[in-house]
Amino acid sequence: xxxxxxxxxxxxxxxxxxxxxxxxxxxxxxxxxxxxxxxxxxxxxxxxxxxxxxxxxxxxxxxxxxxxxxxxxxxxxxxxxxxxxxxxxxxxxxxxxxxxxxxxxxxxxxxxxxxxxxxxxxxxxxxxxxxxxxxxxxxxxxxxxxxxxxxxxxxxxxxxxxxxxxxxxxxxxxxxxxxxxxxxxxxxxxxxxxxxxxxxxxxxxxxxxxxxxxxxxxxxxxxxxxxxxxxxxxxxxxxxxxxxxxxxxxxxxxxxxxxxxxxxxxxxxxxxxxxxxxxxxxxxxxxxxxxxxxxxxxxxxxxxxxxxxxxxxxxxxxxxxxxxxxxxxxxxxxxxxxxxxxxxxxxxxxxxxxxxxx
Amino acid sequence: xxxxxxxxxxxxxxxxxxxxxxxxxxxxxxxxxxxxxxxxxxxxxxxxxxxxxxxxxxxxxxxxxxxxxxxxxxxxxxxxxxxxxxxxxxxxxxxxxxxxxxxxxxxxxxxxxxxxxxxxxxxxxxxxxxxxxxxxxxxxxxxxxxxxxxxxxxxxxxxxxxxxxxxxxxxxxxxxxxxxxxxxxxxxxxxxxxxxxxxxxxxxxxxxxxxxxxxxxxxxxxxxxxxxxxxxxxxxxxxxxxxxxxxxxxxxxxxxxxxxxxxxxxxxxxxxxxxxxxxxxxxxxxxxxxxxxxxxxxxxxxxxxxxxxxxxxxxxxxxxxxxxxxxxxxxxxxxxxxxxxxxxxxxxxxxxxxxxxx
Numbered sequence: 001x002x003x004x005x006x007x008x009x010x011x012x013x014x015x016x017x018x019x020x021x022x023x024x025x026x027x028x029x030x031x032x033x034x035x036x037x038x039x040x041x042x043x044x045x046x047x048x049x050x051x052x053x054x055x056x057x058x059x060x061x062x063x064x065x066x067x068x069x070x071x072x073x074x075x076x077x078x079x080x081x082x083x084x085x086x087x088x089x090x091x092x093x094x095x096x097x098x099x100x101x102x103x104x105x106x107x108x109x110x111x112x113x114x115x116x117x118x119x120x121x122x123x124x125x126x127x128x129x130x131x132x133x134x135x136x137x138x139x140x141x142x143x144x145x146x147x148x149x150x151x152x153x154x155x156x157x158x159x160x161x162x163x164x165x166x167x168x169x170x171x172x173x174x175x176x177x178x179x180x181x182x183x184x185x186x187x188x189x190x191x192x193x194x195x196x197x198x199x200x201x202x203x204x205x206x207x208x209x210x211x212x213x214x215x216x217x218x219x220x221x222x223x224x225x226x227x228x229x230x231x232x233x234x235x236x237x238x239x240x241x242x243x244x245x246x247x248x249x250x251x252x253x254x255x256x257x258x259x260x261x262x263x264x265x266x267x268x269x270x271x272x273x274x275x276x277x278x279x280x281x282x283x284x285x286x287x288x289x290x291x292x293x294x295x296x297x298x299x300x301x302x303x304x305x306x307x308x309x310x311x312x313x314x315x316x317x318x319x320x321x322x323x324x325x326x327x328x329x330x331x332x333x334x335x336x337x338x339x340x341x342x343x344x345x346x347x348x349x350x351x352x353x354x355x356x357x358x
Numbered sequence: 359x360x361x362x363x364x365x366x367x368x369x370x371x372x373x374x375x376x377x378x379x380x381x382x383x384x385x386x387x388x389x390x391x392x393x394x395x396x397x398x399x400x401x402x403x404x405x406x407x408x409x410x411x412x413x414x415x416x417x418x419x420x421x422x423x424x425x426x427x428x429x430x431x432x433x434x435x436x437x438x439x440x441x442x443x444x445x446x447x448x449x450x451x452x453x454x455x456x457x458x459x460x461x462x463x464x465x466x467x468x469x470x471x472x473x474x475x476x477x478x479x480x481x482x483x484x485x486x487x488x489x490x491x492x493x494x495x496x497x498x499x500x501x502x503x504x505x506x507x508x509x510x511x512x513x514x515x516x517x518x519x520x521x522x523x524x525x526x527x528x529x530x531x532x533x534x535x536x537x538x539x540x541x542x543x544x545x546x547x548x549x550x551x552x553x554x555x556x557x558x559x560x561x562x563x564x565x566x567x568x569x570x571x572x573x574x575x576x577x578x579x580x581x582x583x584x585x586x587x588x589x590x591x592x593x594x595x596x597x598x599x600x601x602x603x604x605x606x607x608x609x610x611x612x613x614x615x616x617x618x619x620x621x622x623x624x625x626x627x628x629x630x631x632x633x634x635x636x637x638x639x640x641x642x643x644x645x646x647x648x649x650x651x652x653x654x655x656x657x658x659x660x661x662x663x664x665x666x667x668x669x670x671x672x673x674x675x676x677x678x679x680x681x682x683x684x685x686x687x688x689x690x691x692x693x694x695x696x697x698x699x700x701x702x703x704x705x706x707x708x709x710x711x712x713x714x715x716x
Binding site for chain 2: 013017020021022023025039040275284289290292293297298312313316317319320323324325326327337342
């Protein structure tokens, strides 16, 4: 079986690494010659809107998936006329647009922060009145890792934010005073079977995921709530593959921040920390195979390696630390790899984390 | 860093799969165009005695290792003048010859079954008198998975065995009435650091490893004994990499059967069943990096898939079963893949094994 992946970054690389032992082979489409998935996959260099390249790419593939959500919906639809494409292009369409995403969440009963759509200056003023400050002004499309957004803390920020982002389709969102951020990954097979990984707590730095703790400590009944929400999204979209939803925790409730229709950075811990990794389960799902056990194995912490790499020897010498490098050239703010720390108990994990940080 | 591997079979494939996340890249030399490691490594098609091919192969490599022990020692030595080669060619030399291996074990205090070297017919008769029957007549070189050997149960087997194998350098070994077979894998780094995986119990079928249980049940003090033996072999050979020794268990003692100077089939369970896999630790060792934790994670059973593949859906639907396919064409007696069953407790593992077999 040959799987096509739109995008050849670290997510594609880790999908392929999970698939080789299942005797799958991979072809990635990525405009960058340096796409790091090329180490373990056939690499087609091409743009996602180049239909001649897409025709070449799709020839001989059994199924197509994608590893980042900024793939044009038209591309996914065009491919889906030739070969099964999972997750469904409809999920991509919802995830592309923060407004469509909010409307979708609301429609299926998932609470979201207060928000207002912003196209004109009049919309902007209306939204500020409705949402109040502090708030976050975001582009509706193509934002990730904190890009394409700015925080309005006081009235003094209103004009500079408009100067920075105005003129594009925007959304103003309530700045939620959340206690914690969490995410839940679900996976749905072609026949509708659903499984869920444990709820994970995420800590960000400079708008980029820095650390995930799995399972999330002190999650009370939040896991059940998150599972209900993600399950509703999976069913409504007739979704196939891994889906991640990020939440803000406010008291006993969860407010959905955004969804990612793909394997997700907050699930990298599953390689060592779960019985079946998110990457293998994504493949099982898109191929129509039985899903794997999503139970955790002990306790895990995933730490992203951003911008620069730690000393390799120090990581390798830390018992319980698992190093994953993506083969990318270091650059400020770039995700270069991650380390997953594992232990049998939460106390053991705290000890591994102390050794790692010390 | 670019690692060269002599041999491009499943062991090379699994070494490369372990190395990609460490940002390593791989080149394998294998005369077969169908070498299954080629899915994750650059593949040079060439014979191990073709020095032009070897010169091409070694260009630009940082270190060379091997994944099967029938690599010519001269090849390893020739390469070692150009680039570090680990494990050391001396280990290869010992492992090539069942007589040299027995002498080596004896010299460092590892008990072995009674044996006698056999070149002439006179040697053969002398050896039968010394060792007694039942016994096993084996070629001294290039035997594996039960090939190149025959059992002498009664006097009636003496002549047919000689007809079958006589004329080559042979060894006659006592047929040990062992209770169990076990193996221990050790790993030694470039600076001499040693680590040991838990003792494993192996069950064979038709001379081929069928199943490994890790850690071995009811191993009493056998682990300490095995660790002492493997440690002595590692030190004496100034070994670097993973070394496996297979033992017969007779009461409270271990008799060494043979050693493999490479990653080993009875260590495949370490991918899911140990903190650090044998493949990653082999790479860490040959690169001079710190060794990883060899502790088990729960209990594992590895089952080889030989000759034909089981129904994929059935394996994938078994919770706790991890499928590893090697991408090889099915053929009787051929190792096509393995399944590792894991559980937190020995009872849990027994339950997973029942589900798997049922």
